Amino acid sequence: MKYSHANRLGIFICHCGVNISSTVDIETVKKALTGYPGVSLITDHTYTCSNPGQDMIRNKIREEELDSVVIAACSPSLHENTFRKTLEEAGINPYKLEIANIREQCSWVHSDRKVATEKAISIIKAAVSKALLNEPLTPISVPVTRKALVVGGGIAGIQASLNIANSGYKVILVEKEPSIGGKMAQLSETFPTLDCSQCILTHRMVEVERHPNINLMVSSEVTRISGFVGNFEVTIRKKKTYVNAEKCNGCGICIEKCPRKTDSEFDRALSKRKVIYRPFPQAVPNIPVIDGEHCLYLLKGRCGVCRDVCGPGAIEFEQEERFVKEKVGAIVIATGYETFPIENIPEYGGGTIPDVIDGLAFERILSASGPTGGEIRRPSDGKVPKEVAFIQCVCSRDPEKYFSYCSKVCCMYTSKHAMLYKHRVKDGQPYVFYIDIRAGGKGYEEFYQRASEEDEVLYIRGKVSRLYREDGKIVVEGTDTLLQENVAVRVDMVVLATAIRPSQDVSRIAQLLKASVDENGFFTEAHPKLRPVESMTAGVFLAGCAQAPRDIPDTVSGASAAALMVCNLFASEELKHEPTIAGVDEDVCSGCGICIGVCPYEARELDREKRVATVNEVLCEGCGACTAACPSGAAVQRNFTDKQISSMIKAILA
Amino acid sequence: MSEVSATKADFEPKIIAFFCKWCTSAGADLAGTSRINYAPNVVGIRVMCSSRVDPEHVLEAFREGADGVLIGGCHPGDCHYQTGNFKTMRRAAFLSNLLDALSIDSKRFRVEWISASEGRRFAQTITSFTEEIRSLGPLSRKRLLKESARGGNHE
Numbered sequence: 001m002k003y004s005h006a007n008r009l010g011i012f013i014c015h016c017g018v019n020i021s022s023t024v025d026i027e028t029v030k031k032a033l034t035g036y037p038g039v040s041l042i043t044d045h046t047y048t049c050s051n052p053g054q055d056m057i058r059n060k061i062r063e064e065e066l067d068s069v070v071i072a073a074c075s076p077s078l079h080e081n082t083f084r085k086t087l088e089e090a091g092i093n094p095y096k097l098e099i100a101n102i103r104e105q106c107s108w109v110h111s112d113r114k115v116a117t118e119k120a121i122s123i124i125k126a127a128v129s130k131a132l133l134n135e136p137l138t139p140i141s142v143p144v145t146r147k148a149l150v151v152g153g154g155i156a157g158i159q160a161s162l163n164i165a166n167s168g169y170k171v172i173l174v175e176k177e178p179s180i181g182g183k184m185a186q187l188s189e190t191f192p193t194l195d196c197s198q199c200i201l202t203h204r205m206v207e208v209e210r211h212p213n214i215n216l217m218v219s220s221e222v223t224r225i226s227g228f229v230g231n232f233e234v235t236i237r238k239k240k241t242y243v244n245a246e247k248c249n250g251c252g253i254c255i256e257k258c259p260r261k262t263d264s265e266f267d268r269a270l271s272k273r274k275v276i277y278r279p280f281p282q283a284v285p286n287i288p289v290i291d292g293e294h295c296l297y298l299l300k301g302r303c304g305v306c307r308d309v310c311g312p313g314a315i316e317f318e319q320e321e322r323f324v325k326e327k328v329g330a331i332v333i334a335t336g337y338e339t340f341p342i343e344n345i346p347e348y349g350g351g352t353i354p355d356v357i358d359g360l361a362f363e364r365i366l367s368a369s370g371p372t373g374g375e376i377r378r379p380s381d382g383k384v385p386k387e388v389a390f391i392q393c394v395c396s397r398d399p400e401k402y403f404s405y406c407s408k409v410c411c412m413y414t415s416k417h418a419m420l421y422k423h424r425v426k427d428g429q430p431y432v433f434y435i436d437i438r439a440g441g442k443g444y445e446e447f448y449q450r451a452s453e454e455d456e457v458l459y460i461r462g463k464v465s466r467l468y469r470e471d472g473k474i475v476v477e478g479t480d481t482l483l484q485e486n487v488a489v490r491v492d493m494v495v496l497a498t499a500i501r502p503s504q505d506v507s508r509i510a511q512l513l514k515a516s517v518d519e520n521g522f523f524t525e526a527h528p529k530l531r532p533v534e535s536m537t538a539g540v541f542l543a544g545c546a547q548a549p550r551d552i553p554d555t556v557s558g559a560s561a562a563a564l565m566v567c568n569l570f571a572s573e574e575l576k577h578e579p580t581i582a583g584v585d586e587d588v589c590s591g592c593g594i595c596i597g598v599c600p601y602e603a604r605e606l607d608r609e610k611r612v613a614t615v616n617e618v619l620c621e622g623c624g625a626c627t628a629a630c631p632s633g634a635a636v637q638r639n640f641t642d643k644q645i646s647s648m649i650k651a652i653l654a
Numbered sequence: 655m656s657e658v659s660a661t662k663a664d665f666e667p668k669i670i671a672f673f674c675k676w677c678t679s680a681g682a683d684l685a686g687t688s689r690i691n692y693a694p695n696v697v698g699i700r701v702m703c704s705s706r707v708d709p710e711h712v713l714e715a716f717r718e719g720a721d722g723v724l725i726g727g728c729h730p731g732d733c734h735y736q737t738g739n740f741k742t743m744r745r746a747a748f749l750s751n752l753l754d755a756l757s758i759d760s761k762r763f764r765v766e767w768i769s770a771s772e773g774r775r776f777a778q779t780i781t782s783f784t785e786e787i788r789s790l791g792p793l794s795r796k797r798l799l800k801e802s803a804r805g806g807n808h809e
Contacts, residue, residue, distance in 0.1 A: 075683045104686025105698060115694045123699045600736040623735035624706030645699065645711050649670055652697045653719040
């Protein structure tokens with residue numbers, strides 16, 4: 001070996017045509033840096049990023065046996081990766097590169113040649129002093145379990161599962177209810193095209209059930225999540241359904257013979273269902289479950305008719321809940337929404353006036369498979385309501401009493417409700433109370449216009465102040481802010497467009513994942529614009545209303561985007577991660593834990609035995625906040641060490 | 655203020671800046687591609703996040719001869735690392751007090767939020783900070799040490 005292996009650093013100065021050399025005097029720079037500590041070679045090229053330029057760099061690295069390189073050129077955001085590759089091709093570690101930005105931050109912004117040259121020298125000196133301390137690094141690689149967990153079987157979870165499964169990866173779809181389909185299955189027709197919700201949804205539900213890559217687990221809940229991106233371990237609780245899904249052939253004779261009825265959740269308590277039941281006729285899977293809270297046999301040990309009539313012997317009253325452990329590489333959260341319960345809105349008669357219902361209940365009334373077979377009849381006495389008031393923004397956009405956000409879908413579904421009501425009750429009059437109409441979306445404004453013009457829906461701009469019963473009618477009082485006068489309409493039924501709330505599962509799952517939720521309880525995305533489907537936790541993605549109120553098209557496109565992110569992750573067997581992360585010098589670490597609180601990624605933990613902080617290298621994003629916060633200098637950001645920053649300061653100010 | 659007068663006329667401030675990679679350094683690049691001229695007195699050190707900057711680095715810069723120190727980060731709420739700039743904000747408040755206690759005028763230290771789209775604002779910030787430091791004059795370390803040893807107020 002010709003040279004000792006102390007430091008052999010080469011500086012390559014780029015002219016960038018004349019972009020740099022017209023303001024920065026390259027020869028002066030070369031002279032100033034000749035003999036600078038650690039510098040073995042200093043040379044220049046008209047275009048270092050060109051093929052001949054890169055050839056020159058590669059040759060010089062080999063000839064001069066360089067072990068680190070400074071390239072003084074344009075911004076590192078442009079060619080850092082190009083030159084890292086050049087170094088690698090020449091046989092040295094790509095992280096032994098430092099870029100001195102003497103174009104964007106020097107030659108292009110200063111006109112005085114002498115001044116610009118001096119500044120360029122300072123910038124290069126700083127880069128040299130950092131480069132001399134750069135360590136060779138290798139990207140961190142972690143194996144990936146190429147199987148995804150999707151939590152929630154509404155349209156978001158269905159879409160994400162199908163997309164991932166169709167890409168060739170395994171999916172576990174966990175749904176807490178006995179059937180997938182979610183809220184979309186309850187809807188009658190969907191805006192703005194008025195196609196029947198079940199018609200467009202049910203074939204996808206069936207596709208999920210039949211898909212060889214999808215393991216569908218209904219009546220199940222995720223109870224534990226540990227691990228990290230690529231390597232999660234989840235525990236799923238399979239609730240007791242008292243029906244052996246393997247044995248049941250879905251004939252439904254048990255449902256027919258069951259003697260007891262209770263309120264149907266699916267029909268928003270507007271109809272009754274049996275105690276052994278399917279939530280709705282097209283349920284997937286087509287396996288009934290027993291409602292343990294109402295079953296005579298389970299409560300009192302009497303009856304057992306379902307067991308007696310079941311041919312395959314699928315009824316198992318002694319069934320226990322089971323816990324299943326699975327390893328997955330990515331998680332999609334699609335836990336959906338609830339609507340704010342009307343019982344909690346007494347000022348609008350919620351829970352006290354039977355003909356005050358919420359939007360989802362009205363969907364059931366409109367549905368051809370609903371409690372009234374699609375005829376508009378009010379709950380109290382089954383009469384056809386001749387006048388109906390629809391009230392928008394109930395609890396939404398109401399920061400004083402309820403929630404400040406907009407629930408997004410209510411303007412459109414109220415238009416749809418009023419329109420469908422008018423289609424079915426020709427002599428009826430729908431009124432809509434609104435704050436303003438938000439009809440952004442393809443075909444949405446036209447749909448709203450159709451409701452208000454063609455279907456003679458009477459829109460009244462103003463909030464409702466009071467609602468009470470009088471002479472068999474419901475009086476809705478409010479202010480028409482356009483006419484600037486108080487109004488009172490007397491109606492037979494009221495439909496409240498209640499606020500969309502995150503499902504109760506969101507807070508539970510957020511706790512399991514240690515993921516963050518916003519002030520309204522919805523999951524927070526990693527970046528509102530550029531990483532909208534990633535959660536703050538690496539490897540956990542968001543779909544649908546778990547994140548914010550959404551309509552179906554947005555939910556579906558978001559779910560597909562989340563699925564794509566999962567497939568991205570699964571595209572290789574190993575996860576590559578930038579190695580410029582912050583490690584721990586265990587000899588110095590006092591185990592104070594300050595770095596743990598500072599880390600935004602939960603990448604740090606306290607090893608209680610050794611009493612030192614430990615880093616999960618895959619989770620660390622390399623911001624360096626811990627390095628700045630560590631009082632003992634034990635948190636060390638690789639290639640951004642305190643020593644490196646300090647030597648840069650000294651080089652600039654020398 | 656007496657330290658200033660002697661050398662003020664031909665004084666070119668030396669300023670160290672720490673720019674976060676995602677916002678302020680990108681804003682500086684934009685000032686470059688837009689060819690917006692600004693004062694040449696600032697040399698930047700690119701860090702991944704403004705929260706990487708240890709108060710110790712700022713003190714070191716002053717000790718080593720900087721007349722001013724600037725930290726540039728993403729606007730509050732826009733941090734690439736979610737909350738890094740809030741940490742910077744809190745550290746900056748603490749650091750300003752510390753500088754005053756060390757008899758270094760805290761005007762010599764500034765934190766600015768400059769986004770990747772604010773090339774012009776970047777240039778204006780650099781120039782205005784340079785002018786402010788110029789008006790404050792050079793930071794006399796010799797005197798500073800003497801004054802602080804006596805416990806007196808310097809600037």
